[in-house]
Amino acid sequence: MSDYDVQDLCESIPGLYRMLDLCKGDGSNDRVDKIIISQSYVKKLCNDTISGSFKSISKVNYEKLNSCHIHLIGIYGRNSLIAKFLLNKKIIDEKIYKLLLMPYEDNSGIRPTSELRPGIYLLRLPSEKTNQKKKEFMAIHWSENECYKDKASSYCNENMTDLHRYLTKITEHQICLMDNYDLKNIDWKRYESIKSKSEDEINNKEICIDFKVKKNEQKENFEIFPGFEVYLKQSHQTDGHYEDVPLHPLIIESVSNPTLLTRQIIPKKTTTIIAEEKFNNTQFCDFFRTKLEGQQFGLEINSNLSIKKLEIIINGMKGLNKLDYSDILDLFENSKINKFLNKLLYENYSKFETKHSKEMSYVLNVEDISIKSSEIHEKFQTEIDKIDHDGFIELKRRYTFAQKHVKSRNSQEDDILFNLCIENIVLDKEVNLFNLVKKYSQKNDSDICDFISEIEAETISIPDNEFVNTIHNFNNQKIFNKFFEMYKEWRIHIFSSKLVKIVCYFIEKLYISNKTINIIDINETGAFFRNSNNFSVLYEIKENHPTKLLISLHEIQLNQSDKFEMKKDENFIPKPIFQCINSFEINREIYDFKQIARFNEKFLVFLWNKTNTKLELYFVDIQSILTAISIQKAFGKLYSENFMVTVNERKGLIAFYDIANGSLNVYSFNREQTEIYLQYKNIRLQQWYNNKIPDITHFLFIKNTDDLCFVERNGQARIYNLNNASFKPGKSQLPINTNLVLSTPDGTCFVAFTTEASTVEIYVNHIKAYVYFCEKSAKQAIKVIDIPFTNSTIDLFRFSLLNNQQIHLTTIDQQSGNFQSVLVKITHPKTSYQFEQVDKFSGQVKFEDACPFFVFGENTKFAQYVQKGDFIIIGDEKRVITQIKSDNELKIEDLFKSVEPEKFYNFKIKSRNFLNSLLDIYSMVFTKYAINNPIGKIDKSLTVFVALDIKNAYYYSEKFSEYFDKMWKKFKEETKKPIGHIKNFKASVIPYQHLDNIHDLSTDYLLGEWLIDFFCLIPIQIAVTRDNKFIPLRDGLSYSDNDYGSIGSVFKEISFGWYEAIFDHYSNLELKVISSMGEQSYGKSYLLNHCLGTTFDGSAMHCSEGVWMSLVKTSDILYVALYFEGSIKRSAQEETFLLFLNAALSDLVLFKSHFADTRDVTMFQRFQDSANYFGEDLDIFQARLCIVMKDVKVPDRNEIVEEFQNKFLKIVKEGKENNLITKLYGNEMSIILYLVFDGTDFYTNLDNFKEQLDDRKTIYKNARIFVEKIKILMAKLKVCDWGSIQATLLTMRTDELKKFMNNAISFGFEQKEKDPFYEHDDEEQTVKKLTNREDGLLITDYEILLSEIFDHVNSSVKLMPDTGLELLNDQKNFVQISSDIIKFFENNIYSRKSILESKWVDHLKAFFKFIIDRRIARVNEWLTKNISRFPKDRNEIIITNYALEQKITNLNSFWNLCCIQCDKCDLKCLKSSFHSDNGDVEHSCLTDHTKEARVDEVLPEYQTCGEPCSLKTETQKGSYQCKNTCIIPCEEQHELHKCQNEVCPIECPLENCQQRCENSNHFHADEKDVNHFCGQEHQCPKECEEKGICKIVTEPATVERDNFTLNKYSQTFQRLPCCIKIPPYKFEHDGKHVHETKIPHLLCPIECPLENCQQRCENSNHFHADEKDVNHFCGQEHQCPKECEEKGICKIVTEPATVERDNFTLNKYSQTFQRLPCCIKIPPYKFEHDGKHVHETKIPHLCNYDCPNDEGRHIKEEENNKNFHSCDVKCPNCSYYCTLPYGHYEKYYTKHSTTHGNMFITTFSREDEFKFEGHQLNFGDKDFVLCHKLCEGIGRHRHIDYCRDSQVCSNLEKKEGLYEHIKANINPKPDEAKDYLSHWLFWERTMFEDPYSNYNCEEFKKCDCECPNPNEAHNIDEKQQQKSVKVCCTQNIFHPSLDTNSASLDNWSSV
Secondary structure: OOHHHOEEHHHOOOOEEEEEEEEOOOOOOOOOOEEEEOHHHHHHHHHHHOOOOEEEOOEEOHHHHOOOEEEEEEEEEOHHHHHHHHHHOOOOOHHHHHHHHOOOOOOOOOOOOEEOOOEEEEEEOOOOOOOOOEEEEEEEEEOOOOOOOOOOOHHHHHHHHHHHHHHHHHOOEEEEEEOHHHHHOOOOOOOOOOOOHHHHHHHHHOOOOOEEEEEEEEOOEEEEEEEEEEEOOHHHHOOOEEOOEEOOOEEEEOOOOOEEEEEEEEOOEEEEEEEEEEEEHHHHHHHHHHHHHHHOOEEEEOOOOOHHHHHHHHHHOOOOOOOOOHHHHHHOOOOHHHHHHHHHHHHHOHHHHHHHHHHOOOOOOOOOOOOOOHHHHHHHHHHHHOOOOHHHHHHHHHHHHHHHHHHHOOOOOOOHHHHHHHHHHHOOOOOOHHHHHHHHHOOOHHHHHHHHHHHHHHHHHOOHHHHHHHHHHOOOHHHHHHHHHHHHHHHHHHHHHHHHHHHHHHHHHHOOOOEEEEEEEEEEOOOOOOOOOEEEEEEEEEEEEOOEEEEEEEEEEOOHHHHHHHHHOOOOOOOOEEEEEEEEEEEOOOEEEEEEEEEOOEEEEEEEEOOOOEEEEEEEEOOOHHHHHHOOOOOEEEOOOOEEEEEEOOOOEEEEEEOOOOEEEEEEEOOOOOOEEEEEEEEEOHHHOOOOOOOEEEEEEEOOOOEEEEEEOOOEEEEEEOOOOEEOOOOEEOOOOEEEEEEOOOOOEEEEEEEEEOOOOOOOEEEEEEEEEOOOOOOOOOEEEEEOOOOOOHHHOEEEEEOOOEEEEEEEEOOOOEEEEEEEEEEOOEEEEEEEEOOOOOOEEEEEOOEEEEEEEEOOOHHHHOOOOOEEEEOOEEEEEEEEEEOOEEEEOOOOOOOOOOOOEOOEEEOOOOOOHHHHHHHHHHHHOOOOOOOOOOOOOOEEEEEEOOOOHHHHHHHHHHHHHHHHHHHHHHHOOOOHHHHHOEEEEEEHHHHHHHHHHOEEEEHHHHHHHHHOOOOEEEEEEEOOEEEEEEOOEEOOHHHOOOHHHHHHHOEOOHHHHHHHHOOOOEEEEEEEEEOOOOOHHHHHHHHHOOOOOOOOOOOOOOEEEEEEEOOOEEEEEEEEOOOOOOOHHHHHHHHHHHHHHOOEEEEEEEHHHHOOHHHHHHHHHHHHOOOOOOOOOOOEEEEEEEOOOHHHHHHHHHHHHHHHHHHHHHHHHHOHHHHHHOOOEEEEEOOOOOOHHHHHOOHHHHHHHHOOOOOEOOHHHHHHHHHHHHHHHHHOOOOOHHHHHHHHHHHHHHHHHHHHHHHOEEEEEEOOOOOOOOOOEEEEEOEOOOOOOEOOOOOOEHHHOOOOOOOOOEOOOOOOOOOOOOOOOHHHHHHHHHHHHHHHOOOOOOOOHHHHHHHHHHHHHHHHHHHHHHHHHHHHHHOOOOOOOOHHHHHHHHHHHHHHHHHHHHOOEOOOEOOOOOOEOOOEOOHHHHOOOOOOOOOOOOOOOOOOOOOOOOOEOOOEOOOEEEEOOEEEEOOOEOOOEOOOOOOOOOOOOOOOOOEOOOOOOOOEOOOOOHHHHHOOOOOOOOOOOEEOOOEOOOOOOOEEEEEEEEEEOOOOEEEEEEEEEEOOEOOOEEOOOOOOOOOOOOOOOOOOOOOOOOEOOOOOOOOEOOOOOHHHHHOOOOOOOOOOOEEOOOEOOOOOEOEEEEEEEEEEOOOOEEEEEEEEEEOOEOOOEEOOOOOOOOOOOOOOOOOOOOOOOOOOOOOOHHHHHHHHOOOOOEOOOEOOOOOOEOOOEOOHHHHHOOOEOOOOOEOOOOOOOOOOOEEEOOEEEOOOOOOOOEOOOHHHHHOOOOEEEEOOOHHHHHHOOEEOOOEEEEOOOOOOOOOOOEEEEOHHHHHHHHOEOOOOOHHHHHHHOEOOOEOOOHHHOOOOOHHHHHHOOOOEOOOEOOOOOOOOOOOOHHHOOOO
16 A cells, blocks of 8 residues: 555644655665655745745755744654644644554554654644744654564664654754653663673573574465455546446556556547747747657648748748658749749639739749649649639629520621620629529529529539630620639639648648647737847647546555564565556557566556557566657567467566467567567467367466466366477366466466355355466366455456565455455475574473462573563463562463463563663664764754653652663763763653643754754765766656766756755855765765764665765865765776766765775775876866775784785886876875774774864865866766866856856846746746856946936936846847836936937937946956856857957947937937848937927026126127126126126037037137037038939929910929038038938948958948948957868767667767867958967967976977867777877877777677676677776686788687687678787777776786686696685786696696
């Protein structure tokens, strides 16, 4: 029964949140269950407390949560007391209380329908204070049943200890609830320190345990016993049928992995979504590409769209791959469609088309535009052949009638009267044809109807094209025109619509899917940006969901305690639970579900494809089954439905029996279960059945064997053996009415089930089982058994093997909905022996009448082994022992009822189950986990309040205090641990009633900080290694291998679950990494836990693989603990992955090992390979290696240290500069020796590790750097990319910056994203501000006062912030973007009417410039800081900088104001300077064009002079005298009278200009020889002087004639005014006066010709564009668009590649190269730069004081590193590129070198099976190991290569140390000769450096033969003799054969 089937009471208790959940572990080997974080409840807690604080486990806002304080105390005890407490506090009601008291499981095996799972809970306590700031909470340890009893299972003890550990870490104070029952069951004397002699003797005696061998005789038998009965969830009980599909649940056939299958019908439905989006050209093409390619969507197009709209759609589809109807796409290029239609129409209706072209004034072009597709052409022609216009058809009938009628009157066709009659009838106003015929023919009504039928038949028979020619030849213009009008209507309205439908039809045929996108409408919305079209598309997404069959799979599991009990007691009945593992859907329109079977972790699904009429087999794991079925990726296919099928899971066999022809075919899987092949083909059964096809009704495998059982309709059963290819002797007779035949999982027998009517009860059937043992082949059943299932059909019966121990016959009771079983025991006639412990109590006991309460024993040892309170059991009765008198006498509490006096009885003693764990739990916690740790933070002292639910609680205070004191004393003696904060441990007794004031006992916490501490208790698994691959995990869970992609995509997939948010919260905190690795079960987790205070031994970690991570936060440092789980099954390659990750990330590496194992330091040799990875990153390895060993005695320490020094000295000398200590661990390592691992010296010397860590230079200045580094490393390990980490970081950083660059320039932020903490459903977005990724700090958006820019503005007014201010947007024009900024300017700085227009515009420009410059400065700072740690000369940096320059140039260009005079008033145009480029030619001031009032004069408050102003002068426009009065105070003496006007009052001298002089001196007017220019542009007043007429004007003229007047119109011409503006401070402009320019700007409008440059020509002459042979350069530098042309490879890229295998697809990573773009700038005014295109420039090296004195060698090395190009040679085995410089071999004769990848181009050629590092290899296998790890994994070996010269090899068959010719023909290509090669020669031929260490290379030179008899071997290394495991030859490989007659035999090895 699944946990999901039981009501979770956590949901029913208000304020209760599950924090930690105790869940069943994966696999059968877990020691404890898993303790996991309950994410949903933690989310609910956070959001209930602080709304919107928790979005997901990786997105938690701890700052918000820290605004809340919580009061918290822990509580634990028996669950019944906790439930009582909740009831008393009125948190739960009586109903919930009773449900909480129910046990999890009862003896019937039926779990309750409601329960509260064990774990840690947080309970919000109700408060009467409504606005209480501090929330009251209680942390509850809700325990497993009876876990506090001494006799609880080890699993319960482990779980209890771990959960209590978490309770003591998250609370300082705990309450222990106890009552009288608990007190009675406490052993108060457990820690008595005084021992008597006899007790010591007892303890000594217990050292000896006695055993004996017991013989058991066993007979053949088949028995059943009551099994389990588990309630199924209601949704699992679906019964009945849907059409022909049964829906009842069933058990999937599997020997060891029984699985429940449930079925449900999902009805057919259609979903529709209507959306409207805006696109530009590129986006529209991408829209179609993403929707239509790969048949993701079908396509429908509204056939009512116009041709123009259809053309837009088709243009958007041109990039698609569908070319079936490419003709259609071609027709819509350059409006060919209109020409094509004109051609078709002309070919059919040339007379009409000629007239139509004249009317529409277009040239009729009938060029040859053809369509290759005959289907399309025919469709067009069909629609053209018939003019299906109602008016045209009606006219055609009239004309036909007219012809027949007039001819019937014997008129001649050439008669004028004939023509006129026809015309009158056709053009008659009578609408109805019947009336028309009646009017002219005088026929009666019945004749008219027949006549009209003749007319219609004749009308239809005449093709329309012939009819049109007939009309034309009739020579009646009126009739022709009437038909032509109808034709035009058909042509325009009907035919164009049909054309759209035809095009839509053929396009829609290409894209058909259940999911359809329907284009409803499309409209052009205008172009907001240069060269860009924009569309608004209204579309509908319609998805047809067919009827589906939903199949859900629920794995039948057992909890750990059940497994443990089953091992102890073979009769123990477990209680299965159901765990839903997945579900998948089957499309009923395509498939019929046939059968399903399970093979280990995969499922074999049989589906009948109704469309293709074939059986499809899908064999995949449960996660991939839905995908495989949806894409119809079947594992195999069979083309017959008339078959029977059976599977044998353990043997990997599938058998098909063809009923029609009696043939048997058996398929088998390979070992990896990746391929299926036919093992036994077309076995005809007729030869054993008298050459007749047998009538087989039942067909099954005998499990665990190669036998198949065939049962005929007459009940005869025979067993066929596949290996012998024949039937076994003997036949069994089954009942004729057999319904089902099953094999038992062990293959010992098969059982036939029948339904038989009861002889006693009417209408009642009984199920009988007929048992047949396979070995005997008995004719009749050896046993017939009644099966006690009453409400189940036999078809649901299945045998299941639970925990590989018990066989159960299972079924589903369809009435009650229960999953039930009977236990099956099968025995064989044999004798077995058991090894059993001898019972301590071997004697007997009796009773006496005189002393009925005393028990007297004989040969008993009561005093030695029995304690007061234990139980004595006689028969079925049990009594409590109250006193032990002696070894032979006991006193009991109550009398036995069934015993007789003086009679001896056998007895048992059952120990008393104390509840001391309620108190001892604290010592259990600190025995397992650390008390103090030198690196992590120090825990506060603990306080436990024992709340006693008794009357006199305080009576026990002293008792509890004394107990705890003795407990801690005993703890210290046994563990040798420093007690630390335990010395301040407090225990006090309080009455239960005092819990009403629980607030006084609790501790105050910040919720955010408390949650962080809570999360840090639970480690998370971050990676695993499997199948020689490194697999990163996402949030602790594996993600599918379908997620293959680039390093960037893998990087984004990696997430560290709850630690992600903690890293974000402490992103600026310094970080250090300490890791632990070593062999399995060597105490790695124990060491880490006691160094850092982590909890690696708890939670979900047991027996797990890979890498685990935990965090410990101190006040100033964040410590990351990495735990590398040891595994004996891990390959050397997998070890290398983990070792590398460990060394590359850690500050301190603790290598934990046992002295005896570590002494052989050759184990460190395999670490050497990791030193060659990521060679460009010299500082990546900075860890300190610390080897920690135990079992080292003090006297031996110096000797051992010396031994290690010598051995590592050898490693260092062999490795030279690449030795592992130098490369991986910075030249330093330490060895720490311990006698034992839990001794006093261990705990006291833990500070050594802190000193080692403190001495290390900080690698990670902040957590952000660590997270980035670890994710990059993990991503690179996954894809086997060994390139530079820094280069990868740089590429990812620049890609990210370029991705956000457009937003940064346009809006001042990086991107808009959905607010992760927004609590509502609508898409609330937040902005991601410009951030420095190095330190996490935001790019400052300073608060600016407007007064800092404009002096006159109030100092309190602030400028709008830069972040979010829209300055550029491709979807908006300048007016839309600038409107808010202009409005802000007018409201806060200058209104437009407050100052002169020219000054207002100048101030506005200055304001724009300030805003733009501010944006540019912030974006430049953003880019500079984010690339600061990378070399500035890297190609990626140069390209990114140039990209930003382009964006800045566009921004500046966009914000240039037009400033040309408004077309409707004298104000200036406030549009962008290039607004006319987008079709907006109107100049506008963006006002209502009304004149603004002048500014009122302000009179002074004091008494002024009042005389007229002294200003009086002559100007270009006449005399001027100032009319203002003097404002100088009267009391001041003055001769010159000055008015209030400070500026020059003289008008601008240019014609029609009324602006004042711009000079700020009022008396500027008196100065001589000055011009009073206003400083603005002026409209030229002259007329156009170009030759010719500017404008022709037609005017009315009156002409007087004799007696009347004629009004005539005559033409005249007009000279238009010059349109060119006069520049400021000039009286006229340059050049001619013209009335019109191509573009009303003064600058040349042509764009710069260089690629990707969008700047205008810098020439100031507008007509520069008309000049010939000129270049329109913008005058700036440009980025070269070419690629680097240097020889070699610019950049090596590791990319995913898809490899197709027979029936499946593999995703692999391979290397390719990339040409980087040229980094040299093109100088201004040039089309290209000088010299070669290179991706990186060589900068001369400038020496400084750090440079070595090496005669300039380092200068050459430095310069060679610039513009580096790697060699283009690939490794022939793995295809990875050489990483040395290009041309190294030719220049320096050096071999190629690389860090190798997987050998996916190398084939394993051995014919027989071979196991490599735990992986089974078969012929043809590839990609099983890294290229440079293969030889190491094999050991001594030989390679195979094609023979270079077979003639030479035949003469010289072998050469010592080099090669040996192979005489046999071996695969692949057996006809080609081959050689064995030595390891050295193999790598020598590849021209690549041998990647193995010197140690390995020396080993590989030796012969790979092993001695067949090691005891007789000669010339064997002493070391090999000591091991006596595998003795190898000591000679070189391919040495001469041993001469057994040689006298010098001792000098040769035995081979």
